[in-house]
Amino acid sequence: MKHHFFVCTNRRPAHGPKPSCAGNGSEEVLFALRDERERRGLSVDIYITAAGCLGRCPTAGASIVVYPEGVWYTGVTVADVPELVEQHMVNGRVVERLRDSQLR
Numbered sequence: 850m851k852h853h854f855f856v857c858t859n860r861r862p863a864h865g866p867k868p869s870c871a872g873n874g875s876e877e878v879l880f881a882l883r884d885e886r887e888r889r890g891l892s893v894d895i896y897i898t899a900a901g902c903l904g905r906c907p908t909a910g911a912s913i914v915v916y917p918e919g920v921w922y923t924g925v926t927v928a929d930v931p932e933l934v935e936q937h938m939v940n941g942r943v944v945e946r947l948r949d950s951q952l953r
């Protein structure tokens with residue numbers, strides 16, 4: 850295994866006091882990551898797991914943490930998936946613009 854992506858798919862009630870990644874479309878991000886992994890034949894090297902709340906709860910997009918490097922991403926949307934796959938999943942390069950600035 851080269852990288853293990855944990856994608857928060859926690860969902861809270863709409864219009865509640867705290868946002869949730871699923872409410873921000875994180876399930877679509879999870880499916881898009883898995884689709885792209887399959888398309889590129891990376892299933893042996895890349896694990897992608899749906900996770901509960903990772904404690905970041907962004908107001909937009911998804912929280913993702915990638916191990917073993919321990920890189921945290923925030924606000925990830927489906928539009929970001931191609932770059933995340935090409936840069937991090939395939940080439941092992943962190944996508945700095947998506948990185949959670951509070952967890953560097």
Ligand code: FES
Pocket residue numbers: 857858859860868869870871901902903904905906907912
């Ligand atoms: S709901 Fe996703 S990090 Fe909390």
